[in-house]
Amino acid sequence: MEASATTVTAGRSVLERSAASRLPDRVLKWGLTGLAAAILALLAYFFIRLIGESGSTFSTFGLNFVFGNDWDPSRSIYHGLPLVAGTLITSAIALLLGVPVAVATALYVNELCPRRLRTPLALLVDLLAAVPSVVYGLWGILVLGPKLLPAEKWFASTFSFIPFIGGGTPTTPNYFLAGLILAIMILPIVSAISREVIATVPSEHKEAALALGATRWEMIRMAVLPYARPGITGGAMLGLGRAIGETIAVVLVIGNAPVIGAHIFNQGYTLAAVIAAEFGEAANTPSHSSALFAAGLVLFVLTLIVNIIARWFVVRGSRGRRRTGGAAVEAAAAAVGEVG
Amino acid sequence: MSAVSRSLHQVSGRRRRTDKVMRSMLLAATLIALVPLVLVVYFLIKQGIGSWAGSFFSTDPNGNFFGSPGGIKSAIFGSLEMIGLATLIAIPIGIGVALYLVEYGKQSPFANVVRYFIDVMTGVPSIMFGLFIFIVLVVAKVGGSSYAAWKGSIAVSLLMLPVVTRSAEVVLLLVPDSLREAALALGAPRWRVVARVVLPTALPGLVTGSLLAVARGLGETAPLLFTAGATFVTTANLNQQMNSLPLQIYTDITNPRQAVIDRAWGAALALVAIILILNLVARTVSRRSRMA
Structure with a gap:
């Protein structure tokens, strides 16, 4: 980059290009810079408008909007704890189920599987992200939910001693179904980032472990995982961000009941789902639509925080290890964007 | 081993x-x-x-309570029209921002801020873009109508933008500096270097990134939910409400009639088929001509 910069200056000074012939260059440079600045301005404008639109809700309900447990549009009471709780419960289930499988997949693809199978396997996992969320919702509510119900009933009665998991009578749809669908949806992004991060582990480390007599698994445990841990954590956090914000699949499989379910096989609601489910009726009621914008603001801030922490981990996990490590990981994150 | x-x-x-x-x-x-x-x-x-039989692709859906529920013609046309406009918006802007980052901004503080917020955009839930367009364009009835196809397109393009920019940036970085330097040394102005050397060299990668973004935008329901409106009619007027495959599926799922639910499955199969084909084409393009 330094070299090209000096070339430009040298070229200009030697050739003495006229001001007129430099005009297109300036237009391009400032045009593109303006474009980039416009994107930032747009995001800032969005944030300000969102705060403005949800202002009346926050001034009416204050912290009760997040911590109060009573969401009842018919009485114009918007205490959103059921939504926040549902978002956290379903995302936690998604992480618990999705991340181990995603990391294991990445380890298998990068370290164990025959070289020929690498690309096709990675492609198949990536294709999970290509399925639109409305299709996951369709499949989840019409096929997976009913098929899973007997297993859920067995599970709830067998493990009835575990609070919040067993004991009650499972209904479909429920938190667990939403969490499972979310786990499937975050699997590709967590797996793609884990693959990128695992690929940055220096082969010297792995060869050293093998040369010392480590088995393949010991090599993974002692050389690969410690090195890749920050990046994998970042990938899991990015997955968490996706799970928190996923709307259409969740609204179809969570039941949209504005209560905190007694256990994970109960119906619930999430911040994202409430916007999709109630917006149609809310458009004519200012207090209701303001409450939904407020839900959107909480959701936005939540995903923002999670994403910022995730980026920090991912960058830390790949900084200075491979020249384009960070960029490659970011690109994987962008390319495997899940479909909402 | x-x-x-x-x-x-x-x-x-x-x-x-x-x-x-x-x-x-x-x-x-x-x-x-x-x-x-x-x-x-x-x-x-x-x-x-x-x-997928008979008139499934050639009739519009209808709201009849009895008889055939109709096909998905308006949904397919609507999806193609709206993703077309969204692509026309997102790809030039997305590649433009990537060009700024690679050719001009590089590691300057402003470029890093832009990069950071583009990344933040990838993490913004897609329904938020729908809300944003609703607040800014639908409530204000910009263009005369409240709900309109072009508003849905803008919401989808906001979602595609970071995908295009991030993938384009990676590809543009792969263009060897020696090519740029050679062109500059021959006296070419910067804009010619970009137009004649950088962009053509990076073209296959840009196509791949753009196709993946299109595939992603095509499956989005949430940004269209309160921007594009709800209608069953096929229309070519982007200032009117427009149907789309994801919306059609979304509304059909909750319908009690089995025939309508079957239509949701048929539409979902069509949507996934289109998206998977786009994905495979994108990956073939990138494998054909991998720079490094």
């Missing part, structure tokens, strides 16, 4: 067993990861192919 497996004979039985168990668990997890894809595709074909 064969040397490694030979040396396994010397390690203790317990370690060897752990190794075997863990390796098979990793394999099992990989197979588990593939199960949902197989199941989804299987059920889509099983439930969806039945509705």
Whole structure:
């Protein structure tokens, strides 16, 4: 980059290009810079408008909007704890189920599987992200939910001693179904980032472990995982961000009941789902639509925080290890964007 | 690596067993990861192919309570029209921002801020873009109507933008500096270097990134939910409400009639087929001409 910069200056000074012939260059440079600045301005404008639109809700309900447990549009009471709780419960289930499988997949693809199978396997996992969320919702509510119900009933009665998991009578749809669908949806992004991060582990480390007599698994445990841990954590956090914000699949499989379910096989609601489910009726009621914008603001801030922490981990996990490590990981994150 | 497996004979039985168990668990997890894809595709074909008969692609859906519920013509046309406009918006802007980052901004503080917020945009839930367009364009009735197809397109393009920019930036970075320097040394102005050297060299990668963004935008329901409106009619007027495949599926799922639910499966099969084909084409393009 330094070299090209000096070339430009040298070229200009030697050739003495006229001001007129430099005009297109300036237009391009400032045009593109303006474009980039416009994107930032747009995001800032969005944030300000969102705060403005949800202002009346926050001034009416204050912290009760997040911590109060009573969401009842018919009485114009918007205490959103059921939504926040549902978002956290379903995302936690998604992480618990999705991340181990995603990391294991990445380890298998990068370290164990025959070289020929690498690309096709990675492609198949990536294709999970290509399925639109409305299709996951369709499949989840019409096929997976009913098929899973007997297993859920067995599970709830067998493990009835575990609070919040067993004991009650499972209904479909429920938190667990939403969490499972979310786990499937975050699997590709967590797996793609884990693959990128695992690929940055220096082969010297792995060869050293093998040369010392480590088995393949010991090599993974002692050389690969410690090195890749920050990046994998970042990938899991990015997955968490996706799970928190996923709307259409969740609204179809969570039941949209504005209560905190007694256990994970109960119906619930999430911040994202409430916007999709109630917006149609809310458009004519200012207090209701303001409450939904407020839900959107909480959701936005939540995903923002999670994403910022995730980026920090991912960058830390790949900084200075491979020249384009960070960029490659970011690109994987962008390319495997899940479909909402 | 064969040397490694030979040396396994010397390690203790317990370690060897752990190794075997863990390796098979990793394999099992990989197979588990593939199960949902197989199941989804299987059920889509099983439930969806039945509705792909007769006039499924040539009739609009109707709201009749009896008889045939109609096909998905307006949904397919609507999806193509709206994604077309969204692509026209997102790809030039997305590649433009990437060009700024690679050719001008580089590692300057402003460029890093832009990069950071583009990344933040990838993490913004897609429904938020729908809300934003609703607040800014729908409530204000910009363009005369409240809900309109072009507003849906803008919402989708906001979502595609970071995908295009990030993938384009990576590809543009791969264009060797020696090419840029050679052109500059020959006296070419910067804009010619960009137009004649950088962009053509990066073209296959840009196409791949753009196709993936299109595939992503095509499946989006949330940004269209309160921007594009709800209608069953096929229209070419982007200032009117417009149907789309994801919206059609979304509204059909909750319908009590089996015939309508079958239409949702048929539409879902069509949507996934289009998206998977776009994905495979994108990846073929990038494999054909991988720069490095």
